[in-house]
Amino acid sequence: MVPGFVPAPQVEKLNAATRAQFAARLDPLEFEADLQYPGAPRSHTEAGGDTVRRLLDAYGRDPEFAEIATSQRVRGWMETYFGEAVLLSRAHHNCLMTKHPLYGSLTGWHRDIRYWSFEREDLVSVWFALGDETVDNGALWFVPGSHTAAFDADRFDDAKFFRADRADNAAILRTAESPRLASGDAVFFHCNTLHSAGKNLSDGVKFSLVYTYHGRSNAARAGTRSASKAEIALKTLHQEPGR
Numbered sequence: 560m561v562p563g564f565v566p567a568p569q570v571e572k573l574n575a576a577t578r579a580q581f582a583a584r585l586d587p588l589e590f591e592a593d594l595q596y597p598g599a600p601r602s603h604t605e606a607g608g609d610t611v612r613r614l615l616d617a618y619g620r621d622p623e624f625a626e627i628a629t630s631q632r633v634r635g636w637m638e639t640y641f642g643e644a645v646l647l648s649r650a651h652h653n654c655l656m657t658k659h660p661l662y663g664s665l666t667g668w669h670r671d672i673r674y675w676s677f678e679r680e681d682l683v684s685v686w687f688a689l690g691d692e693t694v695d696n697g698a699l700w701f702v703p704g705s706h707t708a709a710f711d712a713d714r715f716d717d718a719k720f721f722r723a724d725r726a727d728n729a730a731i732l733r734t735a736e737s738p739r740l741a742s743g744d745a746v747f748f749h750c751n752t753l754h755s756a757g758k759n760l761s762d763g764v765k766f767s768l769v770y771t772y773h774g775r776s777n778a779a780r781a782g783t784r785s786a787s788k789a790e791i792a793l794k795t796l797h798q799e800p801g802r
């Protein structure tokens with residue numbers, strides 16, 4: 560977690576762009592009713608059925624979103640981790656994530672890699688808080704160190720959520736932490752980190768901006784959703800050997 564990663568004036572611009580996008584409700588959108596997570600409306604036609612969960616393709620929505628996604632600071636962090644040139648995925652995360660007080664659902668324990676398809680399970684996401692994020696308004700919970708743990712498939716349910724009803728899993732989940740985030744804070748987390756998020760019990764919508772990156776040597780598998788959108792190569796800062 561990096562407090563104050565995004566300078567206040569930039570957070571202000573990101574928030575203005577967010578409100579405009581949220582008001583315009585331009586496609587591509589993902590609705591709570593599409594996901595059917597606990598607390599979500601059961602269909603698009605019942606109360607709350609038009610509640611947006613994610614405004615997809617944040618990168619393409621507004622230059623402010625593209626700028627932070629490819630900023631030198633993010634590049635620096637990602638290149639330090641991957642040790643090579645870095646690509647931004649437009650197929651995964653790349654969204655403005657919302658959580659609504661009334662119809663925003665909770666998200667069970669999972670690893671993001673569950674539906675992603677790359678040569679190696681080695682991607683990193685960055686989550687920017689655009690306002691305060693606390694346990695009360697549905698902030699993220701993480702299990703520290705879980706990105707390196709090996710779990711058998713039966714520790715997860717059919718939808719690849721980590722089964723909180725198993726005693727062995729529950730013992731691990733008791734070590735989870737929910738970092739309190741302020742506007743402009745960033746959290747970097749690995750695609751194998753177990754995480755979850757609660758419902759929003761406040762009276763305001765929570766907004767966050769989320770992007771995912773991988774190293775150049777870790778390609779998306781051809782023919783999968785991970786390879787379905789052209790990626791964005793971050794201009795490299797990394798000095799590769801011999802160059």
Ligand SMILES: O=C(O)CCC(=O)C(=O)O
Binds near residue numbers: 656671
């Ligand atoms: O905000 C949430 O409910 C969690 C989002 C999340 O973990 C995800 O989309 O992978």
